[in-house]
Amino acid sequence: MKPKELKKIVKSIFMKHGLKKTHADTSSNYIIKAEIIGASSHGLARLKMYCNRIKNKLINPKPKIKIRSISKSISHINANNAIGFVAADIAIKKAISNCLKTGIGLVAVKNSGHYGLSSFYAEQAVKKNLIALCFTNAPPAIAPHGSKKKLFGTNPICFGAPTGSKIPFILDTSVSMINRGKIRLAAKQGSSIPKNVALDKFGKPTTDPNKALKGVQLPMSTFRGSGLAWMVDILSGVFTGGNHSGKVKDPFDDFSGPQNVGHLFIVMKSNIFVGPSYNRKIKENIKTIKKLPKIKGVNKILFPGENKYKKYKKNYNKKIFIPKNIIKDLKKLNN
Ligand SMILES: NC(=O)c1ccc[n+]([C@@H]2O[C@H](COP(=O)([O-])OP(=O)(O)OC[C@H]3O[C@@H](n4cnc5c(N)ncnc54)[C@H](O)[C@@H]3O)[C@@H](O)[C@H]2O)c1
Numbered sequence: 001m002k003p004k005e006l007k008k009i010v011k012s013i014f015m016k017h018g019l020k021k022t023h024a025d026t027s028s029n030y031i032i033k034a035e036i037i038g039a040s041s042h043g044l045a046r047l048k049m050y051c052n053r054i055k056n057k058l059i060n061p062k063p064k065i066k067i068r069s070i071s072k073s074i075s076h077i078n079a080n081n082a083i084g085f086v087a088a089d090i091a092i093k094k095a096i097s098n099c100l101k102t103g104i105g106l107v108a109v110k111n112s113g114h115y116g117l118s119s120f121y122a123e124q125a126v127k128k129n130l131i132a133l134c135f136t137n138a139p140p141a142i143a144p145h146g147s148k149k150k151l152f153g154t155n156p157i158c159f160g161a162p163t164g165s166k167i168p169f170i171l172d173t174s175v176s177m178i179n180r181g182k183i184r185l186a187a188k189q190g191s192s193i194p195k196n197v198a199l200d201k202f203g204k205p206t207t208d209p210n211k212a213l214k215g216v217q218l219p220m221s222t223f224r225g226s227g228l229a230w231m232v233d234i235l236s237g238v239f240t241g242g243n244h245s246g247k248v249k250d251p252f253d254d255f256s257g258p259q260n261v262g263h264l265f266i267v268m269k270s271n272i273f274v275g276p277s278y279n280r281k282i283k284e285n286i287k288t289i290k291k292l293p294k295i296k297g298v299n300k301i302l303f304p305g306e307n308k309y310k311k312y313k314k315n316y317n318k319k320i321f322i323p324k325n326i327i328k329d330l331k332k333l334n335n
Contacts, residue, residue: 006320007032010047013333017054018061019083027085030116035320037308041181042116044322045188048329049252050083050114058258059083059113065090073102076241077109081258084115084136092121092134092265099130099267108240109263114138114251119172119308122160125267126168133266134158137236137243139250139259141180143216145226148203150216151246154180155232162270163286163303164279170305175228176217183209183217184252188325236262 007028014024027050035043053059063082067090069075075094079087091107098105115121118134125132138153154174161169174180177197186193187209198212199205206212219225237244242262249259271278290301322330 001322002319003032003036003316006035006044006322009330009334010044013047013051013330016334017051019054020062023061023083023086026089027083030085030089030120032320033120033312034117036315037117037311038315039117039181041179041185044326044330045181045185046114046116046251047326048333051333053113053251053255054083056255058255060258063087067094073098073104074106075108077107078241079109079112081111081113081260084113084259084261084263087112088115088121088136088263088265091263092124092132092267095132095265095267096125096128096130099125099269100128103269103272105265105267107265109265110241110260111258112242112261112263113259114261115263117172118156118158119160119170119305121265122158122170122172123168126160126162126170129162129270131162131268131270132158132160134160134263135232135236135265136263137233137248137261138180139248139254140246141217142176142219142226142229144230145219145223148216152219152226152229152233153248154217155229155236157228157232160305162279162282164283167309168305169282169286169303170308172305173220175219175225175232177220177225178217180217183212187213189323235264240264 010028010031011024014027015021031043054061060081063080065080065082066078067075075098077091087109091109095105095107115136121134122132137155140150141154142152143150144152154176156172156174158172163169183193192207193209193212195207198215198217200211200215219229233244236242240262243260248261249257251259286303
């Protein structure tokens, strides 16, 4: 199905579940964009989960989102358990407008939920020639280095910067070996996961996604990844007033209360220190790196985000493949 038609269906499903038209529009946009860039683990596969949480009053369909201004640069948002897409969309837009006034925008969000892919928020800032950092915490998946119990989420770190071209530099990565959505998708499709990304509940390496979901995911680069996951938990949870220390609820399995995810957005004018020469400098930087001698099998050195930008441009009007189980979900949810 074409993205436009699919978006209409998803929007109508959200509205049937009580979301305001504008919130349904924002949320369906982000879900379809994830599908277009091939991140199906963060697309339609999560729709049923969002709807279940709305039905169970764990996502508030009509939230009273409060924005407290701390200074011209700094705002604190209480999302009142809004769907994460909406809370994060409001927050990045606020961070951008604060930044345009003062040079830097810092916006923290508490009482939010899963917001999908961080890159979509960073991109909005980069389009305005700004540098962005986005953080969110997530439900327990990774055991802190030295522990055998999962506590940190896959806590993505996202950094965006203008490149002096249309293609934004967007490094958007989980701090686990692979993101949890990919493991869930493999479990749904009955496929296996790569070696060395997860342990089963007995601490043994596994390629079985179901065993991995019951066990722990491995952080990238052992204690370094664990340290980064911890950093994101502090920035997104401790600092913002959101849940932390393993208390963010799993949106799929834990219906005992709202998630209370926290997000943090930091946006900076790219020219604050070097003025208009930023563009020349960043182009020079990328050119230098791209010209380096390449290892066997690599034709081009890509900067982060380049691959996803090209995928989006190539696919944004092409039909999206929907697996049978998701078609079933869509039909049920749209009834
Ligand atoms: N909301 C949440 O709770 C949550 C939790 C975890 C992950 N996520 C999202 O999941 C998404 C996927 O995360 P991931 O860890 O699977 O990302 P990934 O492994 O697909 O990509 C990580 C980064 O590496 C870059 N990259 C990939 N191949 C490259 C290459 N050949 N050369 C240069 N750069 C390259 C990508 O552009 C990206 O910026 C992210 O968008 C993240 O925000 C969300």
